[in-house]
Each structure stands twice: as structure tokens, then as C-alpha cells.
Amino acid sequence: MKKLILAIPLLILLNCSFGQKSGVGGFNLGAGLAFGSEIKNIGFNVLASYDLTKNFRIAPNVTYFLPLHRQTDSSSIKTKLCELNIDGHYLFTIKENKLDIYPVAGINMAFLTYSGTINDTSHTENPSFDFKNTDTEFGVNFGMGGNYHFTGHLGAFLELKYAVSAFNQFVIKAGLSCRF
Numbered sequence: 001m002k003k004l005i006l007a008i009p010l011l012i013l014l015n016c017s018f019g020q021k022s023g024v025g026g027f028n029l030g031a032g033l034a035f036g037s038e039i040k041n042i043g044f045n046v047l048a049s050y051d052l053t054k055n056f057r058i059a060p061n062v063t064y065f066l067p068l069h070r071q072t073d074s075s076s077i078k079t080k081l082c083e084l085n086i087d088g089h090y091l092f093t094i095k096e097n098k099l100d101i102y103p104v105a106g107i108n109m110a111f112l113t114y115s116g117t118i119n120d121t122s123h124t125e126n127p128s129f130d131f132k133n134t135d136t137e138f139g140v141n142f143g144m145g146g147n148y149h150f151t152g153h154l155g156a157f158l159e160l161k162y163a164v165s166a167f168n169q170f171v172i173k174a175g176l177s178c179r180f
Helices: 002-018
Strands: 027-036 041-051 056-071 075-090 092-095 099-119 128-149 154-164 169-179
Touching: 027 056, 027 154, 041 169, 075 128, 075 154, 099 154
Parallel strands: none
Antiparallel strands: 027 041, 027 169, 041 056, 056 075, 075 099, 092 099, 099 128, 128 154, 154 169
């Protein structure tokens, strides 16, 4: 089993190294920054995409938002958010080998954790208590994105999308990607 787990990434790497550079079989890896409208904090995004056809690709990605700390006189709350997305992109070439735009549609899983302390001075025996709550929300994504290719292998991306779920959030992502 361990050999199989090690062999799969090696096969993917070989496919990237010797596969086609554009069109069917093209593979991208990228990383960048994100901002979420509901968590109101920045995050780090890692993505991959695989070209299924000349114009259609699948793009799984993960965004980890920095923990958000909220402090008041009576409470201290820490919020953590991580999103897992599997998106589809249909590429429209604006300028050959330079600029593509695409609509985004996909599925979303948001992993939320709330933890902290609430102080209640009206209770003299137990004036404060700690809590921790985790939640997983499923939803769908839709939006728009674009790629600008500096060279045949290096490019930049910008993506604007809205996740519709019990935890609705608008996300802006930007970063660099490398084509294999």
C-alpha cells in the first residue's frame, strides 16, 4: 500500500514533466493570497488544475484563512476557516498564449471552528466558561477568473467567486501559477 501511495505522485510528476504543454493533459500548480468577506481576513490559497479538453479544466484548491481573534470586555473568540473547492473552468482565450478568462462553477466545503472564553460576572460561582464549536458546510461556487501568462510556464491568476452555503462568502484570490 505504501508503494502505491508513493507511486501515484511519481506518475503525476512524470506526466507533468513529459506531458503536453498546452491543451489536453496540461497541468498547473499555483499559490496565492485570498480575502474572504465573511471571515474578514486574508488567507493562503494552493491550487492545481488539469486540462480535460482544450477549453475545459478541473481545478481543485484549498484556502486556509488566518485565524480571526475578536476581543470584547466580556468575551474572547477565535474563528478559523479552511475551504476546499473543486471547480470547473471553461477557458475563453482573449490573447493567444497570454490571456484567458473563465467562468467558475464548482462545489465547496467550508470547515469552521469557533473557540474562546465568555465572561459572565452575574454568575459568582462560575464567572467564565470556555467553548469550542466546529462546523462543516457544503455549498456551490460561482464566479469569474483570469490567467495572464508571462512565459510558457509562469503566469498569474485572479479569481472572484461566491460560495453559496449556510456560510455564504465572497472570495477574491490572486497569485502565481506554474504550467508543467
